[in-house]
Amino acid sequence: MDIEITSPSWKEYKKVSVTEFGARAGGKRCNGAAFQRAIEYCKSEGISELTVPKGVYYFRDGNHPTFDGLSDFRFDGGDSEFIFSTLKAFVDIRNCERVEFRHFAVDWDWEVKQLASIGLVRGVAEDGTSFDLVFPEYDTVPEEFPLRTFNPMNPATLTPGCELGHEFNGIHLGKASAMGGNVLRVELPRPESYRFLKQDQAYIVRHYVYDTNAIELHGNAHLTLSNVTIYSAPGHAFISTGDQHHWKLERCRIVKRPGTTRCITATADGCHISNSQGYFIIDSCDFSYNGDDCLNIHDNSVQGFRRIDAKTIRLSRVQRWRNPFGPGDSVEFRHADLSPAGIAANVAAVSWDEGREQCVLEFASELPAELNDRSILFNRRYDSGHYVVRHNFFHQNRARGILLHAGEGLVENNRFYRNQGSAIQIECGAEERWAEGFGVRNLVIRDNWIESSDVNHWNMAVIYMGVYLDQGRTDYPIFQDIRIENNTIVNCPQQAIYVSSCERVFLRNNALVNPNAGPLKTAQDGDENCVANREYYRGSLMASHCNDVYIENNRRLSIIPTMESHIYIEPNTSRSVTLRDNIGFAEEDR
Template sequence: RCISATADGCHISNSLGSFLMEYCDFSGNGDDCLNIHDNSVQNFERLDSRSIAIGNVFPWRNPFALGDPVEFRHPDLSPTGVTATVADADWDERGQRCVLTFGEALPSDLSAKSILFNRRYNSGHYVVRHNFFHHNRARGVLLHASDGLVEHNYFYRNQGPAIQIECGAEARWAEGFGVDNLTIRNNRIESCDVNHWSMAVIYMGVYLEQGRTRYPIFRDIAIERNTIVDCPQQAVFVSSCERVAIRGNALLNPNAGPPKSDQEGDANCVPNRSLYQGTIMASHCREVVIEHNRRIAVAPAADDRIWVEADSAGSVEIRGNHGFLEVG
């Protein structure tokens, strides 16, 4: 079946997960080809010991209801240790506002900038394989959910990254509860991130008001045996993570485009572009292994290094890589 979309090609969100997507062809979309996520909310107004008001919410996007377990996270996505059960949800759809009343009192020191995860939903447990994601505005696949396998897909000329692993909250949008246990393997990624959106064709990061977080919201992730061809900037960028392996990937002509400044991008581009260094980069992370990757260049490259941001990274092992002239 041929379907055209002015936004994402396929949304899987606020679900109970467990799905298989294979042998599909996505192109011509006005945004991401595939977006797997559950929606979060940041900021609340305390009304009394058991009730809070949240704004910029809609029942279809943030379906809070009786009995839902709501976890409160610190603004940096780290756990507060507080989970409360919804006793009542009073919606004002016109005002994009909802009053949540919980069955128990909330701690008095809970920050009004907390991020709320509705743990009723978990769109994880998925397999995405043998698909063709191409010629669309934005990302090939956007992954905000855990327990996934993404393999044997072909990504071609996606405007943003081919694969983006993400979690965050801001005024206009908030998606994802973090990603654990994800394998990305044996994919072919060619000529993606054509608009230099996120600096890497495989990009792992958060978007938060205060910037990156050292809390590892991404855990136990393997990026292995992928073939990446003709990317304009970085091949792989990982951050806010732990226990990540970047292993056995083949990179042909990475960093093939001229570096762009913050002024040359659009509103979707990551800020502070000068901070992104190397062909493979790790920051705000721990227990990362970068090994047995091969880089081949038959065209001039703007960078050729494996770069670890020393001030924010710990326990990064680099070994057995070929074609990288410098390790930072």
């Protein structure tokens, strides 16, 4: 994993300041036009570095900085803050080569609109048809106050997630009526679905989710962002797509602004990488309080098609941004169980009907007549793999610490704390909601410290490896050549490690302290954000639908009472599993 990021190279070093083009700190004037004039001047004149004198700069009219087509360039924010209030990417960096961006912070203007609020259940009607929410941050609830999602939070620590917590979507709720002051009464059209609501439950109520991103990276090569802080954004914090390759985040932070009562930073992922060319490094960063995953690495697939003729098919439930098919792309067809169909074809033409979320793909050659219309399509133009993720702190966020759908990776020496879902989730699948990942190969997860994660019992394991498919688990090893070694896992409610649909996996020298320390989640707790058939998940370590797995030299230590204490190998789906020299597990199950 020797990924080299090339720095800017200058024959003649030339520097300018944004103040030369009219930018001014202080006050609340919009600096968008001035910043853009400075950027365009740097591009046309081959300027080496654009600097910003330290201060607070506002961007109010939607004219946000766009860096497009620069090379051998550095932007130094001088430890300034940039404040935004329009639903447009805060900073857009695209088609640049050998560039650096450093020393600045970005934030959403919460005085204009809050991104999320703390909501406390004050009472539930006896017949279950409504509940009252009090919002302690307000004297009076604002008139425009969308209730997008309700995510459980711990009222003592004000962190996302709580034991056996339920989250739900505001789209299914009824009318919300002001009851005076900071109280809303929310009607429940289907009371039977909300029996979990109880007095004094706390929720992060998101008003924005995937609305716009803080820093967007498209098609850059040899890009470095260092010492960049994102206090909040109404969407992802960092996003990387397209022909983006060889780039790095170092010493970047996604953290709550000090001196505030905010309950969220970015309302979606901390760093979202999809349909890209991979080769990146994330080093010594701090990602926290995100509304979704801290780090999500994936490429998008599609399942199901309708054949039009021998060369042409129609895809449904697709979007151009999520499934960017283009002429010349190589598409591999997989069976519904993710196994290879032995068929690949190049796209000749694409036409979109975005309103119906459909597109038509015409291929350069005929497709075999026996091709199954439930096949899964991998667009092999993209591969977001080849990465190093080290020395980071992923903590106190709503979903997973790291979600891995791509391989050729090294994840080492990171710390995970109070992630609501799994600390590390290795995944691939296709279903009605999502279709992501082409499988994971050649991955090393080592020397990580994982504490108090899987808060909501999302996936039954702190390190979780599995697929999601309409038919359930697959015997095809979509995950291959993976080493999970020398990790410490402390205080997890259910399993520490679960692996499945895999081949040549090594679980070695891991320390498990107080695994299976929470109450068993049962059917009455609901299936939201939980795997189905949770009764199948047994033990502290488990393997199923696997071949050639080695579980060696792992140590389990329980200081408090725990639910289970053994290693469980599912007998009907597992082949060639080696158990050797594991300590502290129930003797009869080793």
